[in-house]
Amino acid sequence: MSTTRYVEQNALPALLEALRTAFGQEQRILVPVLQPAVKESVVFKPWQLGMAFTLKKATVPPKEAVLPPCETLVQYKRTKNPENPAELTLEVTEETHCQPTIVFGxxxxxxxxxxILDRPYLQGPFADPYYQRRRESLTVITQTCNSTGNTCxxxxxxxxxxxPEGSDVLMTAVENGYWLEAVSPRGEKLLAALSLADGAPHADAAQKVRENVNATLEPAPDLSKTQARLAAxxxxxxxxxxxxxxxxxCGGCTYFCPTCYCFNITDEGDGYGENPGRRLRTWDSCMASHFTREASGHNSRPNTQDRMRNRISHKFSTYPETWGTFSCNGCGRCISNCPVCLDIRAIVLAATSD
Ligand code: SF4
Ligand code: SF4
Incomplete structure (x- = not known):
């Protein structure tokens, strides 16, 4: 039986404050924040006392918690021997800073x-140390959905x-508050340490809320042959x-996607003089024309359809071939944010049909 707790709606800011020192370490708490723009959007931002936040589904997923859009991998300094300019010293310092983070809501x-990101970053022949440090100090408090959107x-x-996959704690909206349920050992440790009311009196109500939303789902199509059909x-x-x-x-679909993980590596600065140079890793997009352009000028995916074939096949055919599961989680963000309303569901269904 997992640990459960209950928190009143108006006590959420106090909970966020308490989370700041969870596990005896200073935590960065990422919370969804409404950002009125041309199109109203919700993005994750570090929590500060008094800050307004929302529990609406975020427009931009919290992927940056483990994979920042731009990060420094190493800094380097080069020094020439003034007596012998051909003698060059290269000093490389790995960036190891990692702030423990809680993604809330x-x-x-x-x-x-x-x-989905863990498999290629941690479970292949090599673990990515930058990703690994962030992932091992990440806690995920997830709000279960009370309804689904038309792109979900x-x-x-x-x-x-x-x-519950990928979460440490699930929180479900019940009357006047939230029922918190630990769904991982990390979640157990967290809930056990927080001064919150026992969740037992609200367990039935929360289970009912969960059953109700699951009962609204239309039957899913049979995608068991999708992997093979896409390959064909x-x-x-x-x-x-x-x-x-x-x-x-435009690549928007990949930048909004919680499971896309392509990156580029560039060097900034030559490292001579006072300021060190930096090797940077930045998000990239397989939908961009330059993504596969080689130094020779040859491009193995010169056309948009080549790149779309790669994107869809990766998510529904080649990633499952390696890892045994789709690398799309059906969040629908690539649909809702596509400027021409291209719907990945339609492509997958068309590819799967005879
Ligand atoms: S629906 Fe799938 S492909 Fe589209 S953004 Fe979500 S995870 Fe990515
Ligand atoms: S599918 Fe939509 S979001 Fe993705 S690259 Fe094409 S136009 Fe942009």
Missing amino acids: CRPCDARGFS FCHWTGSGPTH RFTDADFWRDQTARCLS
Whole structure:
């Protein structure tokens, strides 16, 4: 039986304050914040006392908690021997700073996104040390969804509005507050240390809320043959041209995606003199035309349809071939944020059909 707690709605700021020192360490708490813009958006920002926050589904997933859009991998300094300029000394310092982080109020699709990133970053032949440090000091407090949006299809991909994968604590909205349930050893430790009311009196109400949302889901299509069908479609240029005709190659779908993890590496500065040079890792997008352009000028994916084929095949065919599960969690952000409303569900269904 897992540990459960109850927190009143108006006590959430106090809970966030208490989380700041969770596990005996100073924590960065990332919370969803409403950002009125041309299109109202919700983004994760570090919590500060008195700051307004929301528990709406974020427009931008909290992927930056483990994979910042831009990070320094190493700093380097070069020194020439004035007596012998051909003699060069290179000093490299690895960036090891990592602030323990709690993501608060993300959704089950966001939490599952971390699990999907874990496989290539941690479970391949090499673990990425930068990712690993952040992941090992990450705590995920996820709000289960009380309803689904019209672009959500998490249950097609093996997840669901109350799915615990990738979370440490699940919180479910009940009358006047939230029921918190530990779903990992880290979550158990966290809830046990917080001074909150016992969750037992609210357990039935929370389970009912979860059952209700799961009961609203339409049956998911059978995607068991998708991996093989996509592999068979790989050379069907007409199919990919038709499916991609509207795409602008803007890359928005990949930047909003909690499971896309392509990056580029660049050096900034030559490292001579007072200021060290920096080797940077920045998000990149397989939908961008330059992504596969080689130094020779050759580009193995010169057309938009080549890049779309790669994006869809990676998520629904080649990643599952390696890791046994889709690398799309059905969050729907690539649909809701696409300027031409291109719908990944339609492509996957078309590719899966006979
Ligand atoms: S967001 Fe839409 S238009 Fe932009 S690259 Fe993705 S599918 Fe194409
Ligand atoms: S591909 Fe689209 S639906 Fe799937 S995880 Fe990425 S943004 Fe979400």
